[in-house]
Amino acid sequence: MPPGATEEIESLEEFDRVVSATGSLAGHRVQSVDLTARTAVLLAVDTSGTVFLGCPMEREAAAKVRADGALVFPPVPHLPFDPYRGTLYRPEELYEGLEKGYGNTPDALAYAWFERTRADGDVVASMLRGIHDDAVSDALDxxxxxxxxxxxxxxxxxxxxxxxxxxxxxxxxxxxxxxxxxxxxxxxxxxxxxxxxxxxxxxxxxxxxxxxxxxxxxxxxxxxxxxxxxxxxxxxxxxxxxxxxxxxxxxxxxxxxxxxxxxxxxxxxxxxxxxxxxxxxxxxxxxxxxxxxxxxxxxxxxxxxxxxxxxxxxxxxxxxxxxxxxxxxxxxxxxxxxxxxxxxxxxxxxxxxxxxxxxxxxxxxxxxxx
CATH class of the missing domain: 3.40.50.450 (Rossmann fold)
Known part of the structure; x- marks a missing residue:
């Protein structure tokens, strides 16, 4: 990767590979990766200019990366979907829990959330839908x-x-x-x-x-x-x-x-x-x-x-x-x-x-x- 280029990190395996290879996360985009088990790494590496999109992390790590100048978009609780997802859906994911009835699946729950928030005209929900759809387009490309x-x-x-x-x-x-x-x-x-x-x-x-x-x-x-x-x-x-x-x-x-x-x-x-x-x-x-x-x-x-x-x-x-x-x-x-x-x-x-x-x-x- 040429100097100054950014890389999207969409899994814990990619995260570990980048840290091992470069010793830095500066300028990278880390997308929907659970980093609660990587506190020591986050405290040790450079995260200046890094963007964390929906990455759970310990409070100490979150404070440190913000101090480095990282931009942190925190996970959004109580959503039936991940607005920052780094990959496309698979049928097994959308239909998880189907044995309990279609209404309990992530597919049906996301639709119910969409119908409710669209009727409310909630600007936060509209923003989350936009972030989600942009993330899907990125994964599709x-x-x-x-x-x-x-x-x-x-x-x-x-x-x-x-x-x-x-x-x-x-x-x-x-x-x-x-x-x-x-x-x-x-x-x-x-x-x-x-x-x-x-x-x-x-x-x-x-x-x-x-x-x-x-x-x-x-x-x-x-x-x-x-x-x-x-x-x-x-x-x-x-x-x-x-x-x-x-x-x-x-x-x-x-x-x-x-x-x-x-x-x-x-x-x-x-x-x-x-x-x-x-x-x-x-x-x-x-x-x-x-x-x-x-x-x-x-x-x-x-x-x-x-x-x-x-x-x-x-x-x-x-x-x-x-x-x-x-x-x-x-x-x-x-x-x-x-x-x-x-x-x-x-x-x-x-x-x-x-x-x-x-x-x-x-x-x-x-x-x-x-």
Whole structure:
């Protein structure tokens, strides 16, 4: 690390490594690390310019680092989430305690806190939500270094026993097997199916068929989120080393629970940050499965920077379901009209089936710079 550079420290192991290697914490950012067992170290090393974000420490150590000129953001008591977290969520974390009922899980408790504090208009709660979402974005950027990300968007109402759900799962598997990081909005329906497919990618093809059969027993998240989530967690437990994928859900739509098949969950309070963050990181393109208002919003949320070139070269957009996007919800004719005469015209496609998507993405990617 060059002189004067800062380093984010997000675990006790990283903390010990930095101290051992440099003998100093000066200028570093220490994020959500429990330092109550490192009092002697904190008393001995230079912490000038260090920022401690939500790091528990003994009172003596806290006084010393402040005297050094460190900036200390203390842990916030009685919150159902860590606003300073240094990593993305995992499904086992959000659904911890599910056996006692979904209402007892961190996912449900965070949603209840969000609903209560949003109604109160509490400025402190608003600040904490902002800190949390910024920390999630930072962790998301760290995760995606070197990854090529493809977004898969679609409706949350798609049932697990529908043929289209199985199709979305096969799509997620195919995209993951091609070396892409599959990213979804993180909810149920088509989003869950795509994350499931990516999870199944390292296994033999029959694994996905068995998982789909197991999931059909609880086809939706209503009336019981608990039963819906438990079936997914059971599939993961039976084959625990599935492929990675990303989901980007939000507590703004807290009635839609996060699906359990994405190994990395970037869950936000602010939906606008979540929407833009997901689309802007999908550098390999976005696939839009049949959906309703939310998916239409995502189509044109992605089309706008492609239209204006604000992200540079337009990125591929593939809409799946000719009848859906030309007749039921005619987004395709409008997208074509916007694209006419612009570079993005070479980066959009409409296909009938999910089986056509990988080839369409490859074809559209080949038009880059032409």
């Amino acid at each position: 760290e995760l995606l270094v070197g990854e090529r990300v493809v977004g898969v968007m679609g409706g949350h109402g798609l049932r697990r026993d529908a043929p289209e759900y199985a199709g979305a799962a096969r799509l997620g598997r195919a995209l993951a097997r091609s070396g892409l990081m599959v990213a979804t909005g993180g909810g149920p329906g088509a989003m869950e199916a795509a994350n499931l497919g990516a999870y199944a990618a390292p296994f033999e093809d029959g694994m996905l068929d068995r998982a789909l059969a197991d999931l059909r027993g609880v086809p939706g998240f209503t009336p019981s989120v608990g039963a819906w989530a438990a079936t997914a967690l059971a599939v993961r437990a039976a084959r625990p080393d599935g492929g990675p994928s990303l989901s980007v859900p939000t507590w703004f739509y807290g009635h839609e629970p996060s699906n359990a098949f994405a190994g990395h969950i970037a869950k936000y309070f602010a939906n606008a940050i979540r929407e833009d963050g997901l689309l802007s990181r999908a550098d390999a393109g976005v696939v839009f499965l049949p959906g309703a208002a939310g998916t239409v919003q995502e189509i044109f949320g992605d089309a706008t920077p492609n239209f204006y070139g604000s992200r540079g070269e337009p990125r591929p957009m593939v809409l799946v379901g000719r009848a859906h996007w030309t007749s039921a919800l005619p987004a395709w004719p409008l997208l074509e009209a916007l694209a006419e005469g612009r570079p993005m015209a070479r980066r959009i496609a409409l296909v009938d089936t999910v089986e056509e998507v990988p080839a369409a993405l490859t074809r559209l990617a080949g038009h880059a710079g032409h």
